[in-house]
Amino acid sequence: MLFNSIDFAVFLPIVFVFYWFVFNKNIKIQNLFLVVASYVFYGWWDWRFLFLIALSSFIDFFVGILLSKTDIERDRRRLLLVSIAANIGILGFFKYYNFFYENFATAFTFLGFSIKSNTLKIILPVGISFYTFQTMSYTIDVYRNKLTPTKDIIAFSAYVSFFPQLVAGPIERATNLLPQFYRTRSFDFDNSKEGLRQILWGFFKKVVIADNCAEIANLVFNNSADYSGSTLLLGVICFAFQIYGDFSGYSDIAIGTAKLFGFNLMRNFAYPYFSRDIAEFWRRWHISLSTWFRDYIYIPMGGSRGTTWRKIKNTIIIFTISGFWHGANWTFIVWGFLNAVYFLPLILTNKNRINLEIVAKHSLFPTLKEFFQILLTFLLTLVAWIFFRSESLMHAFVFLKGMFSVSLFSLPHFSGIGRTVPIAFLLTFMIALEWFNREKEFALSNFGTNRTTLYRWSFYSLIVFLIGMHMQTNETPFIYFQF
Amino acid sequence: MKQFFKKILLFVPFCFALYLIGIVVWGEFIPSKYINNLRYKIGSIGQMQLRLQEAKRIKNVDILFIGSSAAYRGFDTRIFKKYGINSFNLGSSAQTPIQTLYLLRRYLMEINPKLLVIDANPLMLSIDGTESALDIISNDSFNKGMVDMALSLNSLKVYHTLLYAWYASVFGEDKPPIDTVRNGDKYISGGFVEHELAFFKHINYEKQEWEYRKIQLRAFDKIIEYLKTIGVKYIIVQTPITPKLYASFANNSFIDSFLEKRGSYYNFNQLITLNDSLHFLDANHLNQQGVEIYNNKLAEILLKDNLF
Structure with missing residues (x-):
């Protein structure tokens, strides 16, 4: 869904009402209901x-339970390996089988061996x-x-399948989320209001920013040979905001939805495009x-400790690996x-x-210099995004070559690539709102607390209106679903 | 929790009211090219405004033509007049069965034709009908049928345009008249649009299939049901497209079989011989030379078969 x-x-709303009004008497039943709702959400x-x-x-x-029953290191390690092998095995088969097969086949063909095509659909x-x-x-934390490993399979199932963050994160830690399934949840008015604000902002980023930027980004990336360097740059800027709006928007909706159910999920984005360096x-x-x-x-490998070579290797x-996690394609690895x-x-x-503090704090x-x-950091990420978005490495290199050409200094081909003016306006609106609220968890967090209700509600209505006016008519899936 | 629900119940109407104001402000002041989900465009392609103004005055014709652009560009009422047939063309741009049903419910009884000719363009079965609905909502006067049509399409863009159309009908000025000649199209009294004579440069096509949406097939059945209920005589025709394009579709027989079951059916792709380059202005529309051949043939059939 x-x-x-x-x-x-x-x-x-249906899950919300049943959760707080029908299944609120017993924590186990409430958790079971969340599992059922989450499975329905996914099964949709x-x-x-x-x-x-x-x-x-x-x-x-069960690995967790068994880990609690033994202190023998060798057995514990084996149990951990069972969990890792099972999970990586599932992931490897569904996500990476064809990638590895195709690359082995290419390598063998290169060496003169003939390999029969055996990729799976x-x-x-x-x-x-x-x-x-x-x-x-x-399992690793246990x-x-x-x-402490849980003996409550319902709470554990709810932790794994919790619908707000099931399909695109945030990837929660058991130490944060699991204990919340043991505690009796009570409805918190302020937290729920904050949740709704976060959902609203998440929708704005996804439906207005990401989906509209996608219109230009897709056009430019799909026809990159036809455009000037400056238009290609515009396309990759749009992709940068598409992926940010899409993924951080999803995270905001997920975190906001969790708040409605009395859960606090970890923060997933903290205004990354205001960063002063890549770190x-x-x-x-x-x-x-x-x-x-x-x-x-990273830390188990030694992290940034040790020799220079080790630091380089670990980094x-x-x-x-992080690139490969995103997709079975060389573009992600690069x-x-x-x-x-x-x-x-x-x-x-x-x-x-x-640069650990938020940029220009209290200013x-x-x-x-910060600007x-x-x-510079944004420009570096742009070059990297070209690889992320391209269909193949060849496509990425051709795109880069086209972008870093003399035509980079020409005017972009605005008229041929869609509604650039409203998109520019909407991007400016989002960037401004995020900039001026960058010390908060998200742009609308505790919005206008010292203002009147009329002011706040009018502003929320404006965002609802912008969503209504600029949303695409078809439902566009979130990019990170594919990962 | 009570406070939470109370706030939501207060916010929803507040937001809705501002949303409506926003639609009006947006529709009045923002250029249409910058708006994604509101398309109130008087005139537009196909001169629908002129056609609907005329439709409100027309009564008791022999034949009423209805369908997509293939209809308003394909049935020249002047040619039928030569055969003594008094006709009116109610075609509109990208008209799907959903809009055909709307137009028939709104205009058929008043126009009161002896025969209705439905141009069933298979391409129109594959689209959702939003663009045509926006064309009609922008150019017709506001009425309840529009709401039914909007509900059946369930599109945000259609809802917004409908709300703006309602505002325009209550508070707006009369729709400004549009030119009868626009972009090489000339509106001819009776609903036909004549394009400057142009010739299509034929191209080859990959093998393909007509696609269709169930909602459009259902709407087509509703049209037939409606016509049978009110007792209006009708025939279904397929206006020709370029022979090469027609031949590229592998499932023409499915379309034929679907339409044959719903009434007297004439597929002019098979009944007349036309040339891709001589008789078409583009792959889907006849030029005036093609229109003459097509209309003469249709008029002969109508007279020979005593269809009205």
């Missing part, structure tokens, strides 16, 4: 893949990369004795995934690698943690 669908508009897309979520949940639940289950990582984090960008972009890789792969590995290249100078000069505008730092 898509958040931006009529189905969800009906589903959410394709019920056949529900068994994968159930399988992943059962394996990690595999449907990629929506959200598989998210929930497998979420369940693995539970293995590391950071978490800051990665602390602000897809935070739940970045920290997952940091905590479960390249972590970014390349995207990850390129970010590692951006990151290395900072980590090697120990400057990767100099209205950034300094000139240029933000601009």
Whole structure:
């Protein structure tokens, strides 16, 4: 089920009413209801893949139980391997089988061997990369004795399948989310209001910003050979805001929806395009995934400790894996690698943690230096996004060649690429609102608390109106569903 | 919780009221090219405003033609006049069965034709009908039938345009008259639109299939049901498209079989021989030379078969 669908508009109020008014007497029943609702939410897309979520949940639940029953390190390690193998196995088969097969076949053909085509028509289950990582984090934390394994299978199933964040995150940690399923939840008026505001802002970013930027980005990327360098640049800028609006919008809707049910999910985006360097960008972009890789792969590998070579190796590995997590295509791997290249100078000069505070804190505008730092960081991400969006490496290189040509200094081909004026206006509106509220969790967080109700409600209505006027007539799925 | 619901119940009408004001402001002041989900465009392609103004005055014709642009560009009422047939053309741009049903319910009884000729363009079965609905809503006077049509389409763009049309009908000025000649199209009294004589440069097509939406097939059945209920005699025709394009469709027999079951059916792709380059202005529309051949043939059939 898509958040931006009529189905969800009906589903959410029904679940909300049953959750707070019918199943509120008993925490176990309330959790069970959430599991059922979450399975309905997921099954709406394709019920056949529900068994994968159930399988992943059962394996990690029982691995957790067994981990609590043994102190023998060898056995504990084996149990951990069972969980990792099962989850990575599911993910590997559904997401990476064809990629590996095709690449092996290409390599063998290159060496003169003939390989019969044996790729499979595999449907990629929506959200598989998210929930497998979420369940693995539970087992790893139990293995590391950071978490007491749960004996409540319903709470655990609810943790794995919790519908607001099931298909595109935030990738929750068991240490944060699971205990919330043990506690009796009571309705919090202020938190729910905040949730609605976050949902509204998430919808604006998805439906207005992302879907409209997609119109230009798709046109430019799909016909990149026809456009000048400046138009290609415009296309990639639109893609940068498309992916930001799409994914951070989803996260906001997910976090806001969770608030309506009395849950607090982790923050996933913190105004990444206001970052002054790439290290800051990665602390602000897809935070739940970045920290997952940091905590479960990067730090166990030694992190930024040790020799220079080790730092370089770890940085390249972590970014390349992160790229590969996004999709079974060399374009994602190069995207990850390129970010590692951006990151290395900072980590090697120990400057990767100099911009920890929000930019221009307590000031209205950034300094000139900060402005240029933000601009440079944005331009670096743009080049990386070209690889992320392109169909193939060849496409990306041709796009880059076309963009960095003399025609980069010509006027973009505005008239041929859709409604650029309203999109520019909407982007300015979003950037301004996010800039002036960058010290808050999201742009509308506690919006206008010192203003009148009339002012606040009028502003919310304006956003509703902009959504209505600019939404695409067909329901467009979220980009990150494919990951 | 009570407070939460109370706030929501107060906010919803407040927001709705501002939304309506926003639609009016948007429709009045923002250039249409910058608006995504509101398309109130008087005139537009096909001179629908002139046709509907005329439709309100026309009564008791021999034949009423209805259908998409293939109809308003394909049935020249002047040619039928030569055969002593008094006719009116109620075609409109991209008209799907949903809009045909709306137009028939609104105008058929008044126009009171002896025979209705429905141009069943298979292409119109594959589209959702939004663009045609916007054309009609913008150019017809506001009425309840528009609401039914909007509900059956369930499109935000149609709802917004409908709300603006309602506002325009209550508070707006009269719709400004549009020119009878626009972009090479000349509106001929009686509903036909004549395009400057042009010739299509034929192209080859990949094999393809007509697609269709169930909602449009259902609407087509509703048209037939409606006509039978009120007892209006009708025939179904398919206006020719370029022979090469027609031949590229692998499932023409499905369309024929669907239409044959719903009334007397004449597929002019098979009844007359036309040339891609000589008789068409584009792949889907006849030029004036093609219109003459087509209309003469149709008039002969109508007279020979005593269809009205």
